[in-house]
Amino acid sequence: MNILEKIIAHKKTEVTKRKVEKPVADLEKERFFKRETLSLRKFILDEKKTGIIAEYKRQSPSKGIINDRDSVEIVTKAYFSYGASGISVLTDHEFFGGSLDDLIAARDNGVPLLRKDFTIDEYQIIEAKAYGADAVLLIAACLSPQEVKSLAAVARNLGLEVLLELHDESELEHVCDDVSLVGVNNRNLKNFEVDLEHSVRLAQQIDDKFIKVAESGINDVKNIQYLKQAGFKGFLIGEYFMKQTSPMEAFKEFTYQL
Numbered sequence: 001m002n003i004l005e006k007i008i009a010h011k012k013t014e015v016t017k018r019k020v021e022k023p024v025a026d027l028e029k030e031r032f033f034k035r036e037t038l039s040l041r042k043f044i045l046d047e048k049k050t051g052i053i054a055e056y057k058r059q060s061p062s063k064g065i066i067n068d069r070d071s072v073e074i075v076t077k078a079y080f081s082y083g084a085s086g087i088s089v090l091t092d093h094e095f096f097g098g099s100l101d102d103l104i105a106a107r108d109n110g111v112p113l114l115r116k117d118f119t120i121d122e123y124q125i126i127e128a129k130a131y132g133a134d135a136v137l138l139i140a141a142c143l144s145p146q147e148v149k150s151l152a153a154v155a156r157n158l159g160l161e162v163l164l165e166l167h168d169e170s171e172l173e174h175v176c177d178d179v180s181l182v183g184v185n186n187r188n189l190k191n192f193e194v195d196l197e198h199s200v201r202l203a204q205q206i207d208d209k210f211i212k213v214a215e216s217g218i219n220d221v222k223n224i225q226y227l228k229q230a231g232f233k234g235f236l237i238g239e240y241f242m243k244q245t246s247p248m249e250a251f252k253e254f255t256y257q258l
């Protein structure tokens with residue numbers, strides 16, 4: 001089993017359990033369930049912002065602990081005040097050390113929040129809405145095109161936007177109209193290799209009506225300039241900021257150079 005298969009197997013068990021612990025009817029009573037959502041697409045297109053979706057990431061399967069010191073509140077507040085177009089919060093606990101509490105803790109900021117998890121069931125999308133998300137991630141490598149279609153429709157009906165993540169050309173058939181942002185993961189989730197060139201080639205094959213987001217391994221302003229020329233408008237960055245002595249200062253300095 002590769003790491004992605006392991007994560008998905010674990011996720012299935014986890015979701016089955018959560019559905020019993022907290023049925024959909026209870027999720028619908030949560031305070032954010034009826035909240036008006038913000039559009040990540042619009043925020044990315046807003047010229048006054050940076051196009052960066054800054055990610056709160058404590059740990060990852062490939063890097064281990066990245067930052068277990070700075071709180072979600074403090075880090076995301078800085079991301080928001082220095083011009084992030086969106087904030088991504090990893091909610092997977094087993095492999096990334098996150099939680100839905102982290103999502104709630106980031107909600108105070110006036111930018112769209114992306115719930116970053118391995119979505120395999122519509123229950124997780126309802127959960128995302130209930131705990132304050134504006135957008136959810138769907139990963140093509142974990143879903144069939146049919147599943148993407150139906151999960152994206154669920155999200156849309158709840159007023160959530162979908163960021164569909166691709167890595168390979170073979171996944172282009174997963175793109176559908178209920179998706180508003182298409183992410184290209186520079187990192188191969190099966191072996192963790194990062195390749196910007198590969199992402200640029202793939203982006204050329206994605207229709208410009210979708211907002212293109214480059215994800216992972218970005219660690220220099222030059223990467224952004226290069227990716228912008230290739231048509232990317234959004235840039236998802238986690239580790240580069242999180243691993244610094246002060247992710248808050250690092251984000252500020254990075255955005256000054258843009």
Ligand SMILES: O=P(O)(O)OC[C@@H](O)[C@@H](O)c1c[nH]c2ccccc12
Nearest residue numbers: 055215216217218236237238239240
């Ligand atoms: O920390 P990085 O290299 O800047 O990457 C952020 C983000 O793209 C990465 O965390 C990610 C991309 N796709 C995912 C899917 C699941 C979990 C995590 C991810």
